[in-house]
Amino acid sequence: MSSIPEMKSVIGGMMAGVIGQFLANPTDLVKVQMQMEGKRRLEGKPLRFRGVHHAFAKILAEGGIRGLWAGWIPNIQRAALVNMGDLTTYDTVKHYLVLNTPLEDNISTHGLSSLCSGLVASILGTPADVIKSRIMNQPRDKQGRGLLYKSSADCLIQAVQGEGFLSLYKGFLPSWLRMTPWSMVFWLTYEKIREMSGVSPF
Numbered sequence: 001m002s003s004i005p006e007m008k009s010v011i012g013g014m015m016a017g018v019i020g021q022f023l024a025n026p027t028d029l030v031k032v033q034m035q036m037e038g039k040r041r042l043e044g045k046p047l048r049f050r051g052v053h054h055a056f057a058k059i060l061a062e063g064g065i066r067g068l069w070a071g072w073i074p075n076i077q078r079a080a081l082v083n084m085g086d087l088t089t090y091d092t093v094k095h096y097l098v099l100n101t102p103l104e105d106n107i108s109t110h111g112l113s114s115l116c117s118g119l120v121a122s123i124l125g126t127p128a129d130v131i132k133s134r135i136m137n138q139p140r141d142k143q144g145r146g147l148l149y150k151s152s153a154d155c156l157i158q159a160v161q162g163e164g165f166l167s168l169y170k171g172f173l174p175s176w177l178r179m180t181p182w183s184m185v186f187w188l189t190y191e192k193i194r195e196m197s198g199v200s201p202f
Contacts, residue, residue, distance in 0.1 A: 009087050009088040009091045009092070010088050013080075013083040013084040013085075013086065013088055014080040014081075014083060014084045015080075016087075017079030017081075017082060018076045018079060018080050020083075021075050021076045021078070021079030022072060022075075025069050025072045026056070026059075026068035026069065028075060029059065029068060029070055029136055030055045030056060032071075032133055032136045033048070033055060033059075033136065033137060034049055034055055036137050037049060062140075063140065070135075070136060070146075071135040071136035073152055074131045074132040074135050075132050075136075077128050077132075077152060078128030078129050078132050081125050081128050082125035082179075083121075084124070085117065085120040085124040085125065086117045086118070086120070086179075086183055088120075089119075089120040089121070090113045090114060090116070090117035090183070090187055093112065093117065094109060094110065097112060097113065107191075110187055110188055110191045111188065114180075114183045114184040114187040115183075115184065117183050117187070118176070118179045118181075118182070118184065119180065121179050121183065122172065122176040126168065126169050126171065126172045126175050127156075127168035127169065128152075130159065130168050130171065131152050131155045131168075134148075134155050134159070135149055135152060135155055
């Protein structure tokens with residue numbers, strides 16, 4: 001079993017997250033904004049969107065193509081951190097278990113490694129997820145500029161100064177409960193496909 005150098009795991013995970021999330025930003029923006037509709041309903045505010053198509057059309061009408069990439073910087077920052085934590089932790093824990101414990105390269109090792117990778121990914125990604133959601137949901141002027149935060153760094157500073165450091169971990173539990181099953185399904189499936197294809201485990 002060959003091991004990927006740790007720095008390559010870090011860089012590979014971050015780049016995969018950056019590229020993938022940049023391309024997916026428009027759909028993620030619509031998802032985040034539509035998730036806020038329930039809160040608006042509870043507050044007695046009028047709903048902004050009638051559905052996914054209407055959300056895309058309204059964002060395009062108000063901000064143009066550029067509007068679909070609102071919040072893309074904190075979005076790719078989050079994806080880079082999550083992917084880095086997931087890939088690097090899985091690879092490191094898996095090799096540690098195989099080389100330093102009686103466990104072999106099997107489903108038990110893969111399961112333990114993916115549990116650890118899901119936890120680390122959630123710890124690294126939750127603060128960036130909080131910042132991303134706040135930036136994506138803030139009101140904007142006619143030029144598409146945010147009215148509450150100038151940047152992800154400004155949002156981070158305001159959150160910590162106004163609400164304390166732990167405000168960056170609001171929603172950690174549901175994030176972890178979402179990330180861990182995803183990580184387990186992904187890695188167990190990945191390892192099984194490698195085995196069925198006759199490719200040696202990395």
